[in-house]
Amino acid sequence: MSEIKKIIKGCLAGNRREQELLYRRHAAKLYAVCLQYSGNDEEARDILQEGFIKIFENLVHYKHEGSFEGWMRRITVNTALEKFRSRHNLYRVDDIDQIPEPDAEPDNQDYAGLEANDLLGIIRELPPKYRMVFNLYAIEGYSHKEIGKMANISEGTSKSNLSRARVILQRRVGSYTGIKKRIANG
Amino acid sequence: MDKRGANIDIVFRNGLEDYEVLPPQEVWDNIHPVVKRKRRPFILLRAAALIAVVLSMSFLAYRWSREVSTGHESTVVALNVETTSPVISPDIIRTIPVTGKENKVIQGSQKTKIKSTQDLTNTPDDENNISPAVGYLQVPNSLSASETPLLHGPRLVTLNSPQNKTFQIEEIKEQYLPENNAVKGTDRWSIAAMASPTYYSRFNSGNDELSKQLMASEENLISYSGGVAFSYKINKRFSIQSGLYYSSVGQMVDGINSFGGFQKYGNTAKGDPNFKVLTTNGTVRTNNADVFLLSNGPVERITTNYTNDVFDPIKANLLYLNNTLRQNFSYLELPIVLRYKFVDKKIDLNLIGGVSYNMLVNNSVYTMVDGGKYPIGDTEGLNLLTVSSSLGMGMEYSFSDKLSLNLEPTFRYYLNPFNEMTGSKIHPYSFGIFSGVSYKF
Numbered sequence: 001m002s003e004i005k006k007i008i009k010g011c012l013a014g015n016r017r018e019q020e021l022l023y024r025r026h027a028a029k030l031y032a033v034c035l036q037y038s039g040n041d042e043e044a045r046d047i048l049q050e051g052f053i054k055i056f057e058n059l060v061h062y063k064h065e066g067s068f069e070g071w072m073r074r075i076t077v078n079t080a081l082e083k084f085r086s087r088h089n090l091y092r093v094d095d096i097d098q099i100p101e102p103d104a105e106p107d108n109q110d111y112a113g114l115e116a117n118d119l120l121g122i123i124r125e126l127p128p129k130y131r132m133v134f135n136l137y138a139i140e141g142y143s144h145k146e147i148g149k150m151a152n153i154s155e156g157t158s159k160s161n162l163s164r165a166r167v168i169l170q171r172r173v174g175s176y177t178g179i180k181k182r183i184a185n186g
Numbered sequence: 187m188d189k190r191g192a193n194i195d196i197v198f199r200n201g202l203e204d205y206e207v208l209p210p211q212e213v214w215d216n217i218h219p220v221v222k223r224k225r226r227p228f229i230l231l232r233a234a235a236l237i238a239v240v241l242s243m244s245f246l247a248y249r250w251s252r253e254v255s256t257g258h259e260s261t262v263v264a265l266n267v268e269t270t271s272p273v274i275s276p277d278i279i280r281t282i283p284v285t286g287k288e289n290k291v292i293q294g295s296q297k298t299k300i301k302s303t304q305d306l307t308n309t310p311d312d313e314n315n316i317s318p319a320v321g322y323l324q325v326p327n328s329l330s331a332s333e334t335p336l337l338h339g340p341r342l343v344t345l346n347s348p349q350n351k352t353f354q355i356e357e358i359k360e361q362y363l364p365e366n367n368a369v370k371g372t373d374r375w376s377i378a379a380m381a382s383p384t385y386y387s388r389f390n391s392g393n394d395e396l397s398k399q400l401m402a403s404e405e406n407l408i409s410y411s412g413g414v415a416f417s418y419k420i421n422k423r424f425s426i427q428s429g430l431y432y433s434s435v436g437q438m439v440d441g442i443n444s445f446g447g448f449q450k451y452g453n454t455a456k457g458d459p460n461f462k463v464l465t466t467n468g469t470v471r472t473n474n475a476d477v478f479l480l481s482n483g484p485v486e487r488i489t490t491n492y493t494n495d496v497f498d499p500i501k502a503n504l505l506y507l508n509n510t511l512r513q514n515f516s517y518l519e520l521p522i523v524l525r526y527k528f529v530d531k532k533i534d535l536n537l538i539g540g541v542s543y544n545m546l547v548n549n550s551v552y553t554m555v556d557g558g559k560y561p562i563g564d565t566e567g568l569n570l571l572t573v574s575s576s577l578g579m580g581m582e583y584s585f586s587d588k589l590s591l592n593l594e595p596t597f598r599y600y601l602n603p604f605n606e607m608t609g610s611k612i613h614p615y616s617f618g619i620f621s622g623v624s625y626k627f
Contacts, residue, residue, distance in 0.1 A: 016218070019218065019221060020214065020218070023214055023217065027208070027209050027213070027214070028206035028208050028209070029204075029205075029206050031206075031207050031209040031213075032202070032205045032207045035207060045210065045212070045213050048209055048213050049213050049216050049217055052213075053221060056217075056221045057221075061402050061403075082482075082509070085500070086506060114197070114201060115201075116201050116202055116205040117205075119197070119198055119201040120202065120205065123198060123202075134198075138194075138195035138198055138199055139198060139199050139202065148494075149494070150482075152480070152494060152498070152499075152500060154495070166194050169198070170194050173194065173197070
């Protein structure tokens with residue numbers, strides 16, 4: 001029996017040591033996911049907490065098919081999504097937001113020198129609805145149709161939010177790398 | 187621009203791929219008590235079942251050990267000459283005067299066969315006076331008694347007279363005697379009030395993918411069962427039991443968001459449900475016109491005209507209620523059970539088996555809002571009558587001749603499902619530990 005199977009078995013038996021072991025092994029990675037989906041640390045902590053409770057509750061349904069880490073990540077992302085839906089009004093952007101679609105900018109910038117911590121900071125500055133769509137599409141790999149269902153928005157809204165998110169990110173990453181270069185050059 | 191591999195997407199995807207941040211300790215401190223608390227009902231149930239099994243096994247072991255160690259002491263005096271068959275005396279105290287003035291008292295239900303190595307017709311009158319019918323064994327004072335323990339088989343007590351007349355008293359085990367299964371005319375009937383928390387689950391012997399997916403997001407609820415049982419004692423070992431029980435079983439269906447305040451938007455024909463939700467126990471149909479349902483799980487199980495493309499509950503500012511539906515079914519049960527008492531002591535142990543006819547009396551679907559039930563609808567196509575088989579072990583501790591405390595861990599398997607879902611073979615089962623008090627009359 002693999003180590004993870006042993007840990008899961010222990011968790012299902014209510015063994016505190018195994019539960020804590022599972023948490024300690026995966027909390028740091030999942031907390032980074034929570035930070036990515038939230039605008040502040042308190043929200044991220046709430047998502048992690050609720051996500052892990054769901055993980056423990058649903059362990060009995062885990063079929064040992066596919067990656068266990070991926071399974072936990074999906075639960076965490078879904079928890080973030082639920083939290084998002086309960087906190088933000090998800091009106092369709094094309095209904096309430098008459099801002100014209102931004103012009104696409106050539107995506108040929110040099111992003112060298114950006115660290116994960118910088119990227120996380122930039123992504124968390126996005127407006128919540130843009131952040132959610134960008135994360136689900138660009139990081140998790142969902143389609144606009146899937147995102148529409150998950151986030152309770154239309155496909156068009158999902159595409160529009162992604163487009164705006166990218167433009168904002170490009171601008172911020174550009175200015176960020178520029179600042180970094182200037183600091184490096186003295 | 188809207189291509190999966192946009193440069194900016196790749197930068198973030200790769201840059202955050204293995205990123206880790208240690209969460210504060212308080213997160214785990216908040217998680218653990220919740221996980222522990224939520225598991226408690228099931229753990230308690232398992233612990234109770236384990237205790238029941240251990241108690242039963244202990245009593246079996248205790249009874250067996252008592253039989254082994256005291257079986258020889260439980261004897262009755264009987265007299266026999268060499269060629270005649272043993273005479274069994276009734277249960278009375280018999281006195282055998284032995285060597286000197288010492289009396290040996292063989293008590294109670296002792297059963298003993300005495301063999302003489304000499305012809306008893308030549309023995310003194312006193313010895314001839316020994317009469318099984320009188321049930322009183324007089325052995326002359328001059329006789330001495332000695333016991334010959336045997337490793338296997340009955341123990342021999344040898345009585346020696348001065349004339350070397352030797353009697354061997356062979357004690358006969360109780361088991362050689364026919365069992366008296368007769369029951370007193372009174373106490374044949376008993377009435378018991380029993381109740382139990384019940385853990386309910388299902389076997390899915392089918393292979394259809396849909397029912398497996400549906401089951402993955404359904405969670406069974408701990409439910410309760412209770413009622414009154416009458417039993418009639420056929421003989422010392424067997425009794426037949428029936429009665430009337432009320433039981434409530436149910437399950438939670440995850441991934442269904444419910445909203446309130448839909449009544450002013452819905453225009454479905456009267457009598458038609460606005461929403462239908464597929465579950466392994468049948469299709470839920472809404473009968474509350476004010477409720478709006480939205481699927482939020484891996485399986486699309488809602489059928490409605492009000493899909494998310496047509497109606498947006500957030501935009502309409504509907505009130506979010508919960509993301510879980512609860513199905514509840516209540517049954518009136520008529521059990522017919524045979525009980526076999528295999529240990530008849532201060533604490534009796536019974537094997538219990540039988541069938542139960544269960545009539546559906548309530549069928550509701552609701553969600554929880556602020557600790558209260560918010561009605562959603564009901565489940566269609568439920569079998570109004572189900573039949574379940576049960577097997578259990580009952581422990582009965584007698585307070586007095588009339589009153590006793592009962593504890594009965596019982597496993598129940600439903601022979602037909604609550605609902606005949608196409609392609610699936612889902613048979614519910616339940617485990618409960620019934621406890622209660624019974625009164626004999």
